[in-house]
Amino acid sequence: MKQIKVLGPGCPKCKTTYNNVLEAVKQTGIEAEVTKIEDIEEMMKYNVLTTPVLMIDEVAKVKGRIADVNEIKQLLSQ
Amino acid sequence: MFDWLQYFADWLIYSVFGISAKTHLGEALNFFVFDTLKIFVLLFVIITVMGIVNSYFPVDKVRNFLSRNKMHGLEYLFASSFGVITPFCSCSSVPLFIGFVKGGIPLGITFTYLITAPLVNEVAIAIFAGAFGFKVTALYVATGIVLGIIGGFILGKLKLEKYLSSWVQGIIANAQTEEQLQGEKLSLWQRFPTILKEAINIVKGVSIYIIIGIAIGGAMHGFLPTGFFEHYINKGQWYAVPLAVIMGVPMYSNAAGVIPVVQVLVAKGVPLGTAIAFMMGVIGLSLPEAMLLKKVMTWQLIAIYFGTIAFFMILSGYLFNIIL
Secondary structure (H helix, E strand, C coil): CEEEEEECCCCHHHHHHHHHHHHHHHHHCCCEEEEEECCHHHHHCCCCCCCCEEEECCEEEEECCCCCHHHHHHHHHC | CCHHHHHHHHHHHHHHCCCCCCCHHHHHHHHHHHHHHHHHHHHHHHHHHHHHHHHHCCHHHHHHHHHHCCCCCHHHHHHHHHHHHCCCCHHHHHHHHHHHHHCCCCHHHHHHHHHHHHHCCHHHHHHHHHHHCHHHHHHHHHHHHHHHHHHHHHHHHCCCHHHECHHHHHHHHCCCCCCCCCCCCCCHHHHHHHHHHHHHHHHHHHHHHHHHHHHHHHHHHHHCCCCCHHHCCCCCCCCHHHHHHHHHCCCCCCHHHHHHHHHHHHHCCCCHHHHHHHHHHHHHCCHHHHHHHCCCECHHHHHHHHHHHHHHHHHHHHHHHHHC
16 A cells, blocks of 8 residues: 655645545555645655655655646556 | 747737727737737746756755855855745745755855745746846846845844744754755756646646736726826835835735736836835735744744845835836
């Protein structure tokens, strides 16, 4: 099971990324736990500088921009 | 430089649609088509170029560079210039702030970056160039950089660390230089598709604001007589610039939405410096940003930060009014 985390303080870009992740997970039918991290102190443990950050299994895959559904599907299939 | 776009707009409106150049409608539509296309061409080109630069200097690298090198004051110039080339979204300001102080970067330099980043970015530059030409844009970019340097320097000298939230002070105490980043070794050719895709996304994202901005601008263009605002706001009124900044701070918009409106304000008689001061207030300082910063700063520090920046925005407004 994959651990997917979306880090962002709740801006529109972060919400879009989160929704894209949900959509990608649904489309691929992969088993994944999707968490959204909005708390700034929690976020800083991951050493992020720009948001949103998309993490798959504790590795930051996309930083500072919106990842679209196809891109996330590709990342999930790796 | 944009003659070909003017030919296209003329051809489309006057020949294809057959609306006479002498009618108000023909003139307005021509203006709308030309202006929209011009701004989109500029946006796309500038965002792509910035995207390439940014791909080689992501913000992580900037942070490590600033945290490793002590440059006797030059680091302010670097921090401010990096603020220009890195894309910025106000929701990133807090993680960025923490990330910088965590890397041992002094507070003043962190502020410098935070001041310049929202004021001068790729979208602002593109729309500014479309609205006011390259000379005014160059002056604006230079002002933004200097504003960041001076503002950050002064805030740094004020020893404000004690006004940070306590958990952030803990972070500063444990600050350490970050280790070497593993740089991606990709050729420009491999990077380009991602850069282009991102550029298209940004243009798509701001396009609605630009079109609304130009539409409002177009309407004001058609209905307000030239010199309309001159009556109320002119260079002779010393309080116009401070008022413009103070009015701008509570408003929140990105550069894309506010610049086309500012362009019309200027066309209808608001002095350019006053209009730019207003614009800086709108995009550089905002209440939502203050709410976000509350997580890392006390109210006193936010007030000092906003006050200092607003003061320098007012100063640049006067400066623009004198030299333009």
